[in-house]
Amino acid sequence: MSRLARLLGFLVAVRAAARAAMGAAADRREPRPAPESDFDPRKRVVPSSRRAEAAVAVLLLLAALFGVGFTVIYVGLGADTQLLGVAIGGALCLLAAAAIVAGKMVVPQETAVEDRGPLLDEQQIETVVEVIEAGAEGISRRGLLIGAGGVAGAALVTAAATPLASLGPTLSGLHLTPWARGIRLVDDQGRPYLAQDIQIGAFYTALPEHSDPEAFGAGLLVVRLPANFLHLPAARRAWAPEGIVAYSKVCPHAGCAISLYRYPTYAPTSQQPAFTCPCHYSTFLPGEGGRVTFGPAGRSLPQLPLMVGSDGYLHAAGPFHEDIGPSWWGVHRSES
Amino acid sequence: MNLIERHVHGRFERAGRTADERLGVMGGIKWAMRYVFPDHWSFLLGEIALYSFIVLVATGIYLTLYYVPSDSQVIYHGSYPLLQGEQMSEAYRSVLDLSTSVPAGLLFRQVHHWAADVFIAAIVLHLMRVFFTGAYRKPRDLNYFIGLTMLMLAILEGFAGYSLVDDLLSGMGLAIAYSVAMSIPLIGGQLATLIWGGPFPGSSTFWPRLEIVHVLLIPVALAVLITMHLAIIMRQHHSQFPGPGRRERNVVGTPMWPAYALRSIGLLLAVAGVLFLLGGLVQINPIWQWGPYHPYLSENGAQPDWYIGWLIGALRLMPNWELVIGGRTVIPNPFWGGAAFPLAVFGVLFAWPAVERRVTRDIRRHDLLDRPRDRPIRTAIGAAFLSWVVIVFAVGSTDRIFYRLGVSYTTQIHVWRVGIWVIPIVVFFLTRSVWRSLQQSGSHPLRAWQGEVVRRRPDGGVDVIAESPDRSEPERTEPPVGTVPGREFRV
Numbered sequence: 001m002s003r004l005a006r007l008l009g010f011l012v013a014v015r016a017a018a019r020a021a022m023g024a025a026a027d028r029r030e031p032r033p034a035p036e037s038d039f040d041p042r043k044r045v046v047p048s049s050r051r052a053e054a055a056v057a058v059l060l061l062l063a064a065l066f067g068v069g070f071t072v073i074y075v076g077l078g079a080d081t082q083l084l085g086v087a088i089g090g091a092l093c094l095l096a097a098a099a100i101v102a103g104k105m106v107v108p109q110e111t112a113v114e115d116r117g118p119l120l121d122e123q124q125i126e127t128v129v130e131v132i133e134a135g136a137e138g139i140s141r142r143g144l145l146i147g148a149g150g151v152a153g154a155a156l157v158t159a160a161a162t163p164l165a166s167l168g169p170t171l172s173g174l175h176l177t178p179w180a181r182g183i184r185l186v187d188d189q190g191r192p193y194l195a196q197d198i199q200i201g202a203f204y205t206a207l208p209e210h211s212d213p214e215a216f217g218a219g220l221l222v223v224r225l226p227a228n229f230l231h232l233p234a235a236r237r238a239w240a241p242e243g244i245v246a247y248s249k250v251c252p253h254a255g256c257a258i259s260l261y262r263y264p265t266y267a268p269t270s271q272q273p274a275f276t277c278p279c280h281y282s283t284f285l286p287g288e289g290g291r292v293t294f295g296p297a298g299r300s301l302p303q304l305p306l307m308v309g310s311d312g313y314l315h316a317a318g319p320f321h322e323d324i325g326p327s328w329w330g331v332h333r334s335e336s
Numbered sequence: 337m338n339l340i341e342r343h344v345h346g347r348f349e350r351a352g353r354t355a356d357e358r359l360g361v362m363g364g365i366k367w368a369m370r371y372v373f374p375d376h377w378s379f380l381l382g383e384i385a386l387y388s389f390i391v392l393v394a395t396g397i398y399l400t401l402y403y404v405p406s407d408s409q410v411i412y413h414g415s416y417p418l419l420q421g422e423q424m425s426e427a428y429r430s431v432l433d434l435s436t437s438v439p440a441g442l443l444f445r446q447v448h449h450w451a452a453d454v455f456i457a458a459i460v461l462h463l464m465r466v467f468f469t470g471a472y473r474k475p476r477d478l479n480y481f482i483g484l485t486m487l488m489l490a491i492l493e494g495f496a497g498y499s500l501v502d503d504l505l506s507g508m509g510l511a512i513a514y515s516v517a518m519s520i521p522l523i524g525g526q527l528a529t530l531i532w533g534g535p536f537p538g539s540s541t542f543w544p545r546l547e548i549v550h551v552l553l554i555p556v557a558l559a560v561l562i563t564m565h566l567a568i569i570m571r572q573h574h575s576q577f578p579g580p581g582r583r584e585r586n587v588v589g590t591p592m593w594p595a596y597a598l599r600s601i602g603l604l605l606a607v608a609g610v611l612f613l614l615g616g617l618v619q620i621n622p623i624w625q626w627g628p629y630h631p632y633l634s635e636n637g638a639q640p641d642w643y644i645g646w647l648i649g650a651l652r653l654m655p656n657w658e659l660v661i662g663g664r665t666v667i668p669n670p671f672w673g674g675a676a677f678p679l680a681v682f683g684v685l686f687a688w689p690a691v692e693r694r695v696t697r698d699i700r701r702h703d704l705l706d707r708p709r710d711r712p713i714r715t716a717i718g719a720a721f722l723s724w725v726v727i728v729f730a731v732g733s734t735d736r737i738f739y740r741l742g743v744s745y746t747t748q749i750h751v752w753r754v755g756i757w758v759i760p761i762v763v764f765f766l767t768r769s770v771w772r773s774l775q776q777s778g779s780h781p782l783r784a785w786q787g788e789v790v791r792r793r794p795d796g797g798v799d800v801i802a803e804s805p806d807r808s809e810p811e812r813t814e815p816p817v818g819t820v821p822g823r824e825f826r827v
Contacts, residue, residue, distance in 0.1 A: 009774070084616055089613030096602045096608075100603075103598030112370070254511065280651045328519060329522060
């Protein structure tokens with residue numbers, strides 16, 4: 001470590017030496033006197049010159065020009081965002097330049113010394129405490145009054161806070177989904193999905209028919225998997241007619257909609273199909289009941305049982321058997 | 337004095353009399369005009385934050401005149417062709433209309449967004465300046481706590497602001513915020529449904545609530561805290577770096593009137609000017625490209641504004657640990673990255689002044705600042721802590737790194753899960769030794785070097801081949817290696 005430090009120190013020294021050798025370090029600072037305590041840094045210079053004053057005037061007039069330009073662009077030139085930005089930004093920057101030039105080259109430049117003075121004053125503390133205590137002079141039942149005041153205060157604070165209860169909580173029905181046996185799967189235009197339309201390698205977003213698509217648990221991910229990728233838990237064998245599986249689209253980690261689907265393109269080296277959430281990259285296996293293989297999600301993706309109706313359309317074969325949405329204290333976990 | 341000057345002089349005197357007869361303020365005004373500001377560039381960071389806040393309020397008032405806080409679903413028939421016929425919330429439509437149809441509307445919205453990013457960046461840099469120079473020590477610890485509170489509020493305010501738009505990107509952010517709120521042990525469910533007025537995406541009362549939080553509650557809180565921050569500074573006077581004639585009990589610098597006032601107004605105008613140039617010329621948050629939010633949609637490669645990056649990084653980096661007892665998820669995963677991590681960071685920052693006081697047993701008042709090298713251990717701890725947070729921040733962009741550079745996402749996460757603990761330790765030792773050697777050598781990485789370069793002659797003597805231009809300035813040469821920060825006291 002100290003070797004590394006020495007190396008860095010050496011690099012700093014080399015750079016400084018190079019700058020000194022090339023004269024680049026012609027620092028224009030005045031040699032500063034030693035910081036003796038009696039050194040007085042006070043000084044006052046009046047730098048104003050006709051040139052500096054003229055420069056400030058020119059900058060101010062240019063700023064005025066840009067300011068007028070803003071109004072002209074707004075009224076006459078179609079209020080183009082870029083031009084408006086240049087006009088008002090330019091006006092402000094020119095005004096800034098005028099103020100800074102005036103502050104550095106026109107008005108007197110002064111280095112002043114101000115005393116800081118003490119903050120702590122023991123005498124005052126004592127006086128204040130005495131004044132406060134003098135206010136309680138002659139009171140015999142101080143404890144009773146303070147206690148009664150405390151009770152009154154607590155009662156009032158409670159009364160003031162009570163109306164907060166009208167805000168909630170509204171925990172009942174948290175993350176209920178519209179999904180139940182027989183509900184048809186439709187796309188975002190309301191067209192029902194035919195089982196035969198679900199292709200291997202693609203993923204489909206499905207919503208419940210005749211139901212609010214804005215509900216948190218409405219969205220489903222639907223994919224068709226070939227048999228070699230389908231390893232559902234025994235209890236869920238019937239949930240995947242023709243190899244079609246459906247999962248909640250809401251990531252059980254932090255509630256984003258899962259929108260990435262990895263499907264093997266070259267079987268010998270590719271990994272099995274997986275859903276990935278684009279927010280924190282939790283990765284779930286649709287062939288294994290939504291098991292988490294990577295990322296921060298703490299539980300599996302909830303699976304919805306499916307069935308194919310006699311009309312060939314996809315239907316839910318039942319509700320979700322575990323809670324959808326992000327985990328919380330009251331979440332029901334299915335550990336199958 | 338010519339005629340005009342005499343006239344102006346008379347005017348000033350009359351105005352002063354009018355004010356003083358009624359308010360008796362001339363003493364205060366005299367004091368304020370002679371108030372001394374120490375000259376150092378790093379003192380401007382806080383001013384940049386203050387001036388960004390002014391730009392935020394000014395542009396924000398303009399935006400509130402157009403915003404509609406409603407999640408009622410409508411069909412879009414506005415002037416942007418690619419979203420024709422789309423279903424969206426009224427809130428999103430109002431911001432879309434502001435951006436596409438109101439003259440100068442997009443300019444003001446983009447300036448507002450840029451100003452928020454600059455505001456928080458300036459606060460963070462200001463905080464770093466305060467930390468590394470020991471400016472948080474007594475008597476400024478109170479003001480340091482106020483500043484930290486403002487930083488937390490500013491992050492919350494920025495998040496609330498871009499969430500109001502209800503575009504696809506911000507909707508995903510709200511879903512994550514809801515999940516983090518839900519993840520708080522015991523009270524999470526109640527808290528989240530209380531804020532959202534029911535389960536996500538919330539009841540229609542959520543949007544007016546979010547708007548009031550963004551345009552009234554937090555801005556008023558910030559304004560009050562800014563006022564306190566400045567009032568405390570004026571009562572205590574600015575701290576200053578050591579230098580000739582500068583002592584614990586004085587302030588050396590430029591008085592408010594006239595030079596400092598003009599320069600500071602110049603900075604205000606420059607901040608506003610740069611923000612308006614950015615807002616006009618550099619696109620930010622093109623909401624029409626994200627589209628409206630629906631819970632069943634999300635966008636790939638989504639990135640939040642920079643000040644949320646550390647939280648998304650923490651959520652991504654965390655292994656999938658959840659505390660489950662008896663089938664109940666006691667601590668869900670988003671709690672670690674979304675709540676525990678920021679609480680830990682701010683907890684450390686809030687606790688630091690007391691920790692340092694306890695370790696160094698230094699309870700004196702300090703008005704002279706340290707240079708980072710004067711306290712190598714504090715600087716090293718600060719740098720290590722900073723690197724810890726910056727790594728988490730960087731993890732927030734792992735998907736972009738995968739996309740741009742092809743480095744596997746999973747590999748990056750596995751590497752960072754180790755790096756997050758190793759790198760800060762390396763940074764600690766590296767910073768400590770570099771700052772110690774700087775302290776001993778008296779050299780400055782940015783300033784002219786003190787000393788001379790010599791070459792040895794064959795006969796054993798030396799030739800001076802280069803000399804630093806300014807050797808008259810005596811540097812502090814005593815090497816307090818091994819001293820604990822703040823234990824000794826030097827002027």
